Amino acid sequence: MNSILSSLEKIIIKIFEADSSGHDINHLRRVKNTALKIQEKEGGDKLIIAVSALVHDIHRIIQNKTKQFCSPKDSLPKVREVLQKIELNEEQIKNILHCVEYHEEYNFSKEGKTVSDIETLVLQDADNLDAIGAIGIARTFMYGGSHSIPMWIPEINIEKETYDESDGDDPSVIHHFHSKLLKLKNTMNTETGKAMANQRHKVMNDFIDQFKNEWEGFK
Ligand SMILES: [Fe+2]
Numbered sequence: 001m002n003s004i005l006s007s008l009e010k011i012i013i014k015i016f017e018a019d020s021s022g023h024d025i026n027h028l029r030r031v032k033n034t035a036l037k038i039q040e041k042e043g044g045d046k047l048i049i050a051v052s053a054l055v056h057d058i059h060r061i062i063q064n065k066t067k068q069f070c071s072p073k074d075s076l077p078k079v080r081e082v083l084q085k086i087e088l089n090e091e092q093i094k095n096i097l098h099c100v101e102y103h104e105e106y107n108f109s110k111e112g113k114t115v116s117d118i119e120t121l122v123l124q125d126a127d128n129l130d131a132i133g134a135i136g137i138a139r140t141f142m143y144g145g146s147h148s149i150p151m152w153i154p155e156i157n158i159e160k161e162t163y164d165e166s167d168g169d170d171p172s173v174i175h176h177f178h179s180k181l182l183k184l185k186n187t188m189n190t191e192t193g194k195a196m197a198n199q200r201h202k203v204m205n206d207f208i209d210q211f212k213n214e215w216e217g218f219k
Pocket residue numbers: 056057059072103104
């Protein structure tokens with residue numbers, strides 16, 4: 001498994017070199033490590049989980065290049081191309097493509113959750129954990145900075161019923177916490193993921209409270 005992962009990492013590093021959206025190689029490594037940590041308690045195929053984590057966000061790179069929305073599903077031909085360069089059989093490739101295709105399901109989106117295989121559920125949890133907590137805060141502001149999104153516009157309502165990535169960016173970074181990141185705790189699949197998410201959610205919630213207080217000059 002280690003030799004497969006290290007040859008894959010070399011290919012992935014090249015593909016992700018130019019990323020400034022917070023979906024860089026370090027995001028992929030963190031998701032892989034977190035997913036394997038969850039796997040220890042929840043089970044699932046280690047190799048499928050680790051490889052899926054390293055290739056799950058190729059859709060972001062395609063989107064950066066083409067400047068057009070690219071869903072995980074749209075990225076599957078490119079992901080397959082990468083997977084065929086390393087030692088995997090067709091069944092493994094199919095399982096990995098399945099994990100990649102469904103990694104961005106949320107129970108607060110229009111479609112809701114549709115998958116039940118443990119590998120995809122673990123990948124979803126690990127990916128969502130990297131979007132919340134201290135790292136989540138840092139990544140969200142990095143994304144805002146690289147896309148000229150303001151930190152906060154209190155005059156714009158934060159109400160949003162469902163979340164759809166293809167709708168485009170939220171009006172401010174703080175809006176994004178409300179439309180997506182603060183909801184992630186309730187979309188976790190595994191017990192291990194839920195416990196980790198609760199702790200990270202608190203960090204993020206405290207940060208937003210403090211941010212808004214400072215914005216108003218209260219503290
Ligand atoms: Fe993604």
